Amino acid sequence: MQGLKSSQIKQLLKIYQQRLPIDSLTTSEFAQRLGAISAEIQQSISIYINRRGQIIRVGVGGPKQTQIPLAELPRYGAQRLSGIRCLTTSLEDDAPKDSSLTLMVLQRLDALVTLKLTDKGFQKRGGGGTGYIEQAHLAHLLPKSQFNPDHRYYWTVSPPLSLDTLAGQDFTSLVEGLEAEFSREYIAQQVESKLDRAILVGVITQHTRTEEFTEVMLELARLVETAGGEVLETLEQKRSSPHPQTVVGVGKVEEIALRVQALGANLVVFDRDLSPTQIRNLELQIGVRVVDRTEVILDIFAQRAQSRAGKLQVELAQLEYQLPRLVGRGQALSRLGAGIGTRGPGETKLETERRVIQRKISRLQEEVNLLMEHRARLRKQREKREIFSVAIVGYTNAGKSTLLNALTQADVYAADQLFATLDPTTRRLLIRDDENAEPTTILLTDTVGFIHDLPASLLDAFRATLEEVVEADAILHLVDLSHPAWENQFKSVLRILEEMPLIPGPMLWVFNKIDQVEPGLVEWLKGHYPDAILISSLTRVGLDELRHRLARLVTLD
DSSP states (O other), rough: TTTHHHHHHHHHHHHHGGOOOOOSSSOOOHHHHHHHHHHHTTTEEEEEEEEEEEEEEEEEEEEEHOOOOOOGGGOOTOOOOSSEEEEEESSSSSOOOOHHHHHHHTTTTTEEEEEEEHHHHHHHSOTTOSEEEEEEEEEOOOOOGOTTTSSSSSSOOOBBHHHHHHSOHHHHHHHHHHHHHHHHHHHHHHHHOOSSEEEEEEETTTTHHHHHHHHHHHHHHHHHHHHHHEEEEEEEEEOOBTTTTSSSOHHHHHHHHHHHHHEEEEEEEEESSHHHHHHHHHHHOOSSEEEEEHHHHHHHHHHHOOOOHHHHHHHHHHHHHHHGGOOOSSSSOOOSSSSSTOSSSSSOOHHHHHHHHHHHHHHHHHHHHHHHHHHHHHHHHHHHOOEEEEEEEEESSSSSSHHHHHHHHHOOOOOOSOOOOSOOEEEEEOSSSTSSOEEEEEEEEOOBBOOOOOOHHHHHHHHHHHHHHHOOEEEEEEEEETTTTTHHHHHHHHHHHSTTOOHHHHHEEEEGGGGGSSSOOOOOOOOTTSSEEEEETTBTTTTHHHHHHHHHHHHHH
């Protein structure tokens, strides 16, 4: 309101005393009053009205400058509108701008009415028999059944309307009809799919290769589907570096929010770890839950964990992830500040919540330590019996459980899923160096699958599982040749193993699923990895050679 006279401010404040008919968008008299004030101050003004006809917000400027924060709007979801309409005066001849229509979608306004000031009314402040407002545009959202496929976002804007025509619109019928259609589409969507409906967002920085980014986004989509979600769309943005507040730029945040509205998404997943501040900012602007890649992996682990040890480790990882993200959940969990008006008589809910989580983490850590000690005792017993142990490692979904079943006739759960196995499973395998030799017993252990950029919290929480790798006498590194990015997966596992202490040797490279690749790749592998073994766990090709090589490892040991 800078530069406005006190009399002009009083005129704006008096607008709050007005009450409109509940079944009309506006009246001609009220529209002309807004036009007169707008011409007086020579600026646009925007008025927000609820369905009871009460003026709840008066702002100087267009919808973008006067928008109601999403956090203050009712959140009814895709089946309802916000219950608020906006009337805004315009000093330009054009129809509503895309920026104003975008805000209408983000705020799910009942309607956006743009009142065009006449040239005569604006220039001469009130001259002319037609008054200050001569015509208006009416815009509102459209259900998908009425959505124009040529337009990416579904709204409709009327041609220029006279004030009498606008005032004669049955606003109640318009809103009730729209919400009835939204509700039908929402119910149909819920019946059709109970999965989380997700939009994926990736950021390409100057250090990111295009092929690498494509692989990351494909893997993220697979993770979301494994967690029980449905991927609706993938969005990307090129930036020199991620935005510190929102990862992506302001325009991209708006685009994400629009796509959430248009597609009926209830989840946005980013391809990288997000800070608590970034999650808070994104959720406030987008209006739905925002998660990062680590949280998706944690969710999968929570679904897959079967044993007591696995469940403990998952809970520990989740609590360690949540602890730094308590800050910024609004006033209910705001921490005590320093300064006048911020001190309190005692502990805030944030401190209480944090203290409870820290106690849980300590308790779980003690239980995990006890489990690790128990497993260590079991390993010592095996060592006393001098049983050779081999840990099967590899990228997630490489076929480790399938191989264990094929070699030992075990019944370990195996599926074409990421992280199908979390709990380590050990089985005995009888092998012999040649047909005349006495059979030797070795122990094969199926371990949790690796993934590139495995979060440190998960490495810590699952160290009991990974100790099976550290304590094994040898490692069988299984590679899924059928995956387009098998070489990158192969290198990712090697990097993770290099970061772990006391990695045993030797390591046996086994390339799996040769039945699903071109013969040329098989020949290339034989030339470049002459010591590797080529197998197919499903068709059992190469398993005899694998048993022979395992027997040789025992002999060398």
